[in-house]
Amino acid sequence: MFSIGEFSRIARVSPRQLRHYEALGLFQPERIDPETGYRFYSALQLPRLNRILALKDLGLTLPQIRRLLDANISAEEIRGMLTMRKAQVEQTLREELERIRSIEARIFQVEAQGSLTDDVVLKSVPSRNFLSLRQVLASKEQGFALMAQIFRFLPRLTRRGAPGQFALLFSGESFETENIDVEMGFMFDEEALEPVLLPDGRVMTVHPLPAVEHMATMIHIGITHHESCYGALGIWMEQNQYQLAGPGREVFIEPLQPDRLEEAVMEIQIPVTRTNRDHPALITE
Amino acid sequence: MFSIGEFSRIARVSPRQLRHYEALGLFQPERIDPETGYRFYSALQLPRLNRILALKDLGLTLPQIRRLLDANISAEEIRGMLTMRKAQVEQTLREELERIRSIEARIFQVEAQGSLTDDVVLKSVPSRNFLSLRQVLASKEQGFALMAQIFRFLPRLTRRGAPGQFALLFSGESFETENIDVEMGFMFDEEALEPVLLPDGRVMTVHPLPAVEHMATMIHIGITHHESCYGALGIWMEQNQYQLAGPGREVFIEPLQPDRLEEAVMEIQIPVTRTNRDHPALITE
């Protein structure tokens, strides 16, 4: 019989660890002195402790190990738990690989620019309604004109002003500066509104925008000169192995104030999916 | 200005998260109403929040991010922190890869044996003194005879019986059953003892055993029939990519009781080093 100190030196675990395993019902001392509360262990308990440590090395949690050591568990169940755990580790492995790529991209950026820039953040955005007008614009100027018209008419849109955030949705996948297929209007969460007739006879209608699971986003201040954001998004997508997966959006966070457009804050959003490539890391045999 | 709820929906983070970042001094609201304590944020704060989220995605801790966002930090320091983080992730990646191999080995074992067996545990053992006798044994029987002789003489070794744990150290790297180069004696932690003269004229002397950083260990009950342990250790080493790195040891946990040898508990210890192989996972370019 060994005291907890002796036993911990033999097994090379800490006394605290032994007490912790005991508290979890995982590993009990062979005897506890009722007088002093001292714990005593025997050498014959070492195999069980070793099994616990070996399973812990595989990354199983202590409650999982407790279930695994349960006498009533079948080999089939054991295999199931290990297979599940393996899948988990493979998943985190893939994530770590991506993380390394992202860090490398950032290091490269710092070396090239001398500082951190262009913070692209991946988010998931929910479905929203879109009161909008779709049009192919011959030029940027035509776009601004349409925007101005909508905004002149805006106070009459609803009693309480704009129903949500002003946004642009670009359907073409090419980033040309003419013949842009754009949908312009207001994104909002409430139930659908009636269609709206503009003075020139065109009609803004409501349809739902789909939720997007993986949206690469970037914040830009002002309503012009945001081409560099698309450049940065493109580089980010390439370095992080994503590709374009749908129409991009430009969402204005706050109601636009026509006299202070240079202070407008816009979020550029691009739906992305992971580029399929072989993961050399997962070739483990 | 947005309330915390509005801002959290815009930025797609939780209000709790915003309060948490504030508590860490990482991200403050632009204004706090002194009356109500309500927090208010502006759209212009989104770039900073995005930077925080982007750096968090790289796996940096919030205090690290705080330092990175500090105005007085140079590009060189930023690069240093990112490079350090990259090395960390690469390390955990290697560990995850090993873990997958270990889990696969365990799954294979369960499939072959129908249950968990042979718990090999990797430990580090400290340096200890060894009062011992080295000899090349022609046969196993000769070994048992030597052991018996030492034990007959044992009561006279010290006043208080054996000075430590009885142990065998095998210098030959081959596992033959004859001409075994073995060192036999007692491992202990106290300061060195005097040499001991055995009745047949041979002398047991003290020398330190080196500490071993990576020791593959296994528990065996009894003093014979432990060949299967060496088989299991060999398989374990192969599957987990380790190789033999020094003389193996057999350490008896408790004082040997000659009439109950079948209940003796022995730890088999084998020093190992990692087998060098290319890690395909680290080919990231």
Added chain:
DNA sequence: TTGCTCCTCACGTCACGTGAGGTGGC
């Protein structure tokens, strides 16, 4: 009055490490 949003604690997470404060045998 009922919802809704906001506020400030404060517990829980996972596997222990690390004191703090106290006790019993050499």
Added chain:
DNA sequence: TTGCTCCTCACGTCACGTGAGGTGGC
């Protein structure tokens, strides 16, 4: 008496999630 070992709390870790209990404006 001084060390040594043991005991039982209980805090801290990391980045929040999740109530609990209370308040102010529509």
